[in-house]
Amino acid sequence: MSAGRTIRLFLVDGTPTGLKTAEIMNWTGHVLTGPRSKLSELIQRPECRRPGIYFLVGPNPENTLRPLVYIGETDDVAARLKQHNRPADKGGKDFWEHVCLVTSKDQYLTKAHVKHLESLLIQNAIEVGRCDLDNNTNHEYAGLPESDQADMATFHDEVRTILPVLGFDFLRAAQTAAAGDKPTQPGPTFRLKLGKYGIEASAREIDGEFVVLKGSLARNKWTGPDHGYKALFNQLCADNVLVPDTDGLRRFAEDKVFASPSAGAAVVCGRTANGRNAWLEVGTGLTYGEWQDQQVKGAQPAPDEGTG
Template structure:
């Protein structure tokens, strides 16, 4: 199990070619791991780095045809050689993140274990579409090696969100604690509009709709294509399922904003800051304004 208790740390992102969106090298204090981050168009420069000749685990990220976030997880004895194979083999991805060790501490069993764990976490979280068709079981490791691999994984999971990747964290884990008020119970918000009945919570990078929320089946004539595609995709992945003339959320699911969450529930455009309210009827907008007024 990875640690659920965040702690202060330092992360260094080196811009290898001097531009924010260029080739990046990510390191973390007191960690032997290193990440090489490169867009598809920058692979030539990335392949020249020594890290790419080492064993490791990698993630390819991009979008589905509908515009939803999508990823592929893999492992390799030589990261560069394996990722080059995906240039012609996979079309969806636009960025590669390769993790290796600076002290040659990762062997074949380690990287296969990390690949298996990441795939399992992405499948359980069900936040991103996953391009992998196979989900290999983790190889047997002795107790010490498994502990080391889990420690390496925990550090990777700190870095992923900094790169805009939240595929490995279940929405329920974020909804269980409020990032804005860590000493108070999370504030549950409610939506009751146009036949939709939802419960949700603010999280650091979006808004989580809780399991059991009911979305409207019907969609407004003015619904944006993006919102329609979101609803279709969630139904295809089983996040939304038919129930008594409604669509029920079968799991907690994280959206990029309260308005997107509200729009999926009501089947059309919605101002989430006004649609989501606490038990007393106070809107999310009023709650957020009050927080700022106390600062």
């Protein structure tokens, strides 16, 4: 099991929808985030006078399944955010609804550091594929000494750790069952079969996420009524996660994380499906729901260390 981490979260104005700050124990980084509606308050914060990395996040009108994100760097965050807040026809950006700023508590980060971080984070976002980037290009920056590059790699890893806690998932790499991965909570393999169509798909629960495995088969197209999962199916086809296979089927070209077993089952079946019943544990024949219930029934609470 992975070691635990301590993250300190502070609600600046006492509300969960307002400005928030976050820090990880023994990390020099500091995160400030809030909605665009609080921008006038955010830019008055002292963090906005330091060099830093910032993320502008909002819905993507051309892709409802992934957010649109802009990743930038600056040594004057307040001035840069004022520019981005202008109307699009005056050089601003209309899409974003939230902003997230990453700076350093000890003011260690310099302009050179944040330019290097920006390059790392843009490349990371491209590789993970959980968002669409509004950035036009990714300028690789290699102007740091080797020791500073190592420090920024560590800083980058901490940014990836803390952002999902604040609701920003676009840098979090999906767990897979590929060789070399070491999930902290490996689960059994589940199968879904549609004998009529010659479809067989496999999945595992890895670190709390439901992952349909590479090589699994799926219907060639969505056959059910309009549903949110239809958009998911079509997007996976467009992203070449579901690629054409023999016999008029599609095949998963890579491991794919789904929000639930039902989402994975729907994509495999090309129609809505109850994933808790459709996926069967290999070896026992238990449905996913029965397997999960078995895990819960078998769990025992840890002893209360406060009692004698």
